[in-house]
Amino acid sequence: MNSDFSNFISEKIDSNTNIIWFEKSNKYIVLNDTINILLLNKLKPSVYPINNDFIREHQVNSSKLKDINKDLENLILECNSEKQDEENKKIDINNGFLKCQSSFKFNNRVVKILYENENLRNLIDPKFIHLKTQEKENLTFKVFEKNKKIYLFKEDLFLGGWGLSKMHELQGKISMELTSFFHNMNDKDWSAVFHGSTLSYDNNSVMLTGESGNGKSSLSTILMANNFSLVADDFSPMNNKGVHYHFPSAISIKEGFYPTAQTLFKSFSKLKEYYINEIKGNVKYLPNNDQNNLRLSVRCNKVINVKFGKNFKNEIKLINKGIALQRILPDAWISKDRNHSIAFINWVKKSMFYDLTYSDNEEAVKLINNIF
Secondary structure, X not given: OOEEOOOEEEEEEEOOEEEEEEOOOOEEEEEOHHHHHHHHHHHOOOOOOOOHHXXXXXOOOHHHHHHHHHHHHHHHHHHOOOOOOOOOOOXXXXXXXXXXXXXXXXXXXXXXXXXOOHHHHHHHHHHHHHHEOOOOOOEXXXXXXXXXXXXXXXXXXXXXXXXXXXXXXXXXXXXXXXXXXXXXXXXXXXXXXXXXXXXXXXXXXXXXXXXXXXXXXXXXXXXXXXXXXXXXXXXXXXXXXXXXXXXXXXXXXXXXXXXXXXXXXXHHHHOOEEEEEOOOEEEEEEOOOOHHHOOOEEEOOEEEEEEEOOOXXXXXXXOOHHHHHHHHHHHOEEOOOHHHHHHHHHHHXXXXXEEEEEOOHHHHHXXXXXXX
């Protein structure tokens, strides 16, 4: 690494674009060249001295420099503050209340999940229905509600409790635990999890990202119908060597996309419908269409931010990595381990990031194939 000290890592990742990771807070900051040099000077002045030539070259007057220095000092203070994990009080488990159960098999490994009631089961089960089995389990998880919190145990090991407003965190934790189990790995093997969908075709792989409602899952479905294999939907785990792993959930298809999905997959009409909430409405879960040729892991170094609109131009273009990261990082989980941070930054440096806008499904597929 170019700059690798005890409390931060700094790397150039693109033209006039740098990233700095702070160990204490596990925060990533994207900076242009000028601000990056000024910040490094604050952090390690003996290593990164600033002279008058730099000030003249970058046209930084004394008044402006004073304001920048103040902002940088506040940034350093914030980024060097260690994040305090929310206290999670352990509780005892009453196995007698766990009345519902489901078992799932993937990669020749079977997990059983015990639930207190059907409502809790519906939080987890629907996207894994295609993996259901009656075989004997290798591991058991337990999910129950108490004092307006939902608690998760692995066997009798307490994993955490989440309030009803943090169901996405509970689902993320379960997804991570299931991924580790199915691949016979553990927490320390993962460097990142992205809010994106990864698909592969032959030896090529791509991860689709984008805000909810921008057509990410719809495009994943379209690509599946065009010989792409689904590696992960909405939850893309990457290990500490930059390899993306299969997360065996089905794709969540919203009601507005039902007609298109039906034309692409004849079995779609037979899938069970689930009501999620007022915002998402009804959905169906479409499993990978190529179960016999699943890719358990792939190298994925192409990331596409997706945006669908009826009047949008069908276009794909390479974008600055800093712009891409500012979109990806807020919804990503990145391990706070220093070596994992190095692995993540190396993956960014090796990867290419794109913006895709589309209004025509066939054109979108052509554009994606063209980047390979």
